[in-house]
Amino acid sequence: MKIANASAQLPKAATGIEGLDEITGGGFPARRPTLVCGASGCGKTLVAIEFLVRGATQFDEPGVFMMFEETADDLAVNVRSLGFDLDALQAEGRIVLDHVHVERSEIEETGEYDLAGLFIRLGHAIDTIGAKRVVLDTLEALFSGLRNEAVLRAELRRLFRWLRDRGVTAVITAERGDGRLTRYGLEEYVSDCVVLLDHRVDENVSTRRLRIVKYRGSLHGTNEYPFMIGERGVTVLPITSLRLDHTASTERVSTGVAGLDEMLGRQGVYRGSSVFVTGTPGTGKSSFGAKFVDAGCARGERAMLFAFEESAAQMTRNMASIGVHIEPWVLQGLLQIHASRPTLHGLEQHLMLMHDAIKAFKPSLLVVDPISNFTVDLDDVGMKSTLMRLIDFVKHQEITAMFTDLCVDTGALLANTQLGVSSLMDTWIALGNFESNGERVRTVQVLKSRGMPHSNQIREFEIGPQGVQLFDIVVAGNRVVTGRERVAAHSRGADNAVQTP
Amino acid sequence: MKNDVPVEYQLRLYVAGQTAKSQAALLNLRQVCETHLAGRYTIEVIDLLLTPKLAAGDQILALPTLVRKLPQPLKRLVGDLSDEERVLVGLDIQPVAKRAAS
Numbered sequence: 001m002k003i004a005n006a007s008a009q010l011p012k013a014a015t016g017i018e019g020l021d022e023i024t025g026g027g028f029p030a031r032r033p034t035l036v037c038g039a040s041g042c043g044k045t046l047v048a049i050e051f052l053v054r055g056a057t058q059f060d061e062p063g064v065f066m067m068f069e070e071t072a073d074d075l076a077v078n079v080r081s082l083g084f085d086l087d088a089l090q091a092e093g094r095i096v097l098d099h100v101h102v103e104r105s106e107i108e109e110t111g112e113y114d115l116a117g118l119f120i121r122l123g124h125a126i127d128t129i130g131a132k133r134v135v136l137d138t139l140e141a142l143f144s145g146l147r148n149e150a151v152l153r154a155e156l157r158r159l160f161r162w163l164r165d166r167g168v169t170a171v172i173t174a175e176r177g178d179g180r181l182t183r184y185g186l187e188e189y190v191s192d193c194v195v196l197l198d199h200r201v202d203e204n205v206s207t208r209r210l211r212i213v214k215y216r217g218s219l220h221g222t223n224e225y226p227f228m229i230g231e232r233g234v235t236v237l238p239i240t241s242l243r244l245d246h247t248a249s250t251e252r253v254s255t256g257v258a259g260l261d262e263m264l265g266r267q268g269v270y271r272g273s274s275v276f277v278t279g280t281p282g283t284g285k286s287s288f289g290a291k292f293v294d295a296g297c298a299r300g301e302r303a304m305l306f307a308f309e310e311s312a313a314q315m316t317r318n319m320a321s322i323g324v325h326i327e328p329w330v331l332q333g334l335l336q337i338h339a340s341r342p343t344l345h346g347l348e349q350h351l352m353l354m355h356d357a358i359k360a361f362k363p364s365l366l367v368v369d370p371i372s373n374f375t376v377d378l379d380d381v382g383m384k385s386t387l388m389r390l391i392d393f394v395k396h397q398e399i400t401a402m403f404t405d406l407c408v409d410t411g412a413l414l415a416n417t418q419l420g421v422s423s424l425m426d427t428w429i430a431l432g433n434f435e436s437n438g439e440r441v442r443t444v445q446v447l448k449s450r451g452m453p454h455s456n457q458i459r460e461f462e463i464g465p466q467g468v469q470l471f472d473i474v475v476a477g478n479r480v481v482t483g484r485e486r487v488a489a490h491s492r493g494a495d496n497a498v499q500t501p
Numbered sequence: 502m503k504n505d506v507p508v509e510y511q512l513r514l515y516v517a518g519q520t521a522k523s524q525a526a527l528l529n530l531r532q533v534c535e536t537h538l539a540g541r542y543t544i545e546v547i548d549l550l551l552t553p554k555l556a557a558g559d560q561i562l563a564l565p566t567l568v569r570k571l572p573q574p575l576k577r578l579v580g581d582l583s584d585e586e587r588v589l590v591g592l593d594i595q596p597v598a599k600r601a602a603s
Contacts, residue, residue, distance in 0.1 A: 102562060107578075108576070108579065108590070108591035109579050109587070110578050110580035110584045110588050111525075111581035111582055111583035112522055112581045112583070113563045113566075113580040116517040116563075117549065117563055120517060120550070120553045121557055121562075142562075145562075
């Protein structure tokens with residue numbers, strides 16, 4: 001979708017908020033007001049302050065934040081968790097914070113008046129630092145403070161004309177009304193661009209969503225986009241439906257298990273692809289994850305492991321028993337392990353934490369082990385959507401990611417969730433574990449691997465102190481033999497070791 | 502115990518230049534003060550067009566605004582002060598009975 005034409009006609013002010021500039025095709029309309037509305041607690045103030053702070057720090061546009069409800073100190077404390085130091089920015093003269101106190105009981109109206117004081121204060125603040133951006137948060141406080149609505153509305157009309165004359169890009173916040181966009185109809189005055197924020201709880205998952213209700217003169221994404229508020233500010237996640245334009249690398253990455261690489265077109269998986277590893281308990285999923293990470297770190301790549309079943313120490317110990325030593329990688333700063341119980345946070349929180357961790361560490365390899373206990377409900381729509389967002393994000397970063405998942409039923413290879421989730425994955429490796437002749441035989445097969453020829457065979461493998469090793473396929477008397485039979489046939493010399501096709 | 506010391510009023514009128522409203526406010530204010538606070542008041546007029554920085558200090562939003570700095574507590578009146586009753590109530594002034602014209 002080309003947005004270039006529209007942006008050539010309508011200048012935009014980049015917000016610097018991740019994902020938002022993408023959806024709006026460049027940012028908010030420059031030198032015009034934008035309305036950001038939503039219920040209390042949606043994140044309006046945070047979006048507004050980030051717009052201002054990034055304007056000052058990234059785009060050399062100083063800004064004025066005029067607040068009618070919070071005090072400047074409250075705001076500074078609230079946004080410190082986003083990594084914004086408002087005090088420093090004020091000291092440097094890049095932003096001005098002005099708290100306008102409006103208290104109805106303190107105001108005795110004795111005759112005619114207008115809101116010239118507001119204009120003078122705002123004008124003075126703008127002039128003091130040469131501001132190009134202004135935030136008014138939230139103008140509605142004026143309605144509760146001043147009785148004379150006629151005067152107020154006339155002055156608001158005047159204010160928006162004034163803002164336009166001043167040539168500042170303004171963000172106005174307002175609370176959602178019942179059945180209307182805003183409680184006091186502010187959308188009447190601010191009609192160039194309207195953004196609606198939402199915070200809802202869907203099947204126990206809390207999600208924040210953003211929607212561009214209106215953007216005059218510009219193409220924009222019309223969907224609802226999930227967004228998160230994390231340690232570095234607001235991040236809007238454009239869902240895959242907007243652009244399926246990840247670059248497709250032709251480079252291959254080893255899975256860390258030689259035999260498996262062989263099955264995958266002899267080279268392994270594509271860089272930036274998503275790998276699904278499923279199997280019943282005890283089939284060795286985590287071991288594959290560990291080998292993948294181990295091989296990557298040995299190549300000098302950075303890897304990140306999200307463990308949702310075992311602690312980092314447990315993982316380290318268990319992996320050491322199969323000859324995979326991950327501690328040196330951790331010490332060298334090549335590997336980061338994040339372990340937590342999935343029930344500790346909501347899905348949204350998880351996504352956010354993973355997102356922040358990935359952005360900070362910038363790994364090229366990722367393992368999420370497992371994804372299965374995120375939710376108790378096997379048919380969870382929310383989980384698929386969350387996974388989709390994670391995978392999309394990960395692909396955009398060109399990270400090769402491996403996700404392990406538990407099958408509950410040994411017979412059924414394709415559980416409900418897996419059917420849905422597997423469509424998001426490029427490569428699907430199914431681990432099995434069947435009983436044969438009084439012993440359990442481990443098997444691995446490649447169910448699918450997009451973009452490459454792959455083996456269709458079920459291979460036997462073992463996990464031991466040397467790690468994960470696939471056995472050659474041994475045929476004796478017209479059928480593949482496994483376990484003890486294989487060993488016996490091999491030693492008899494009555495076998496034909498078959499190369500994987 | 503009777504308090505015989507007259508309370509001194511310190512009033513500050515914020516305006517934005519010479520407009521009809523600001524002039525009306527000043528006129529009305531002087532009248533009220535002369536009538537009810539004779540000899541114990543001071544009026545300071547602050548033109549925010551000249552000194553915009555002062556608007557933030559006393560939290561001025563609407564203009565004209567009259568701020569009673571003394572006696573405490575701080576009181577704020579908004580408007581051109583044409584409603585005398587509101588002004589008296591707002592400033593907490595005991596109205597002096599008007600002397601009958603002789």
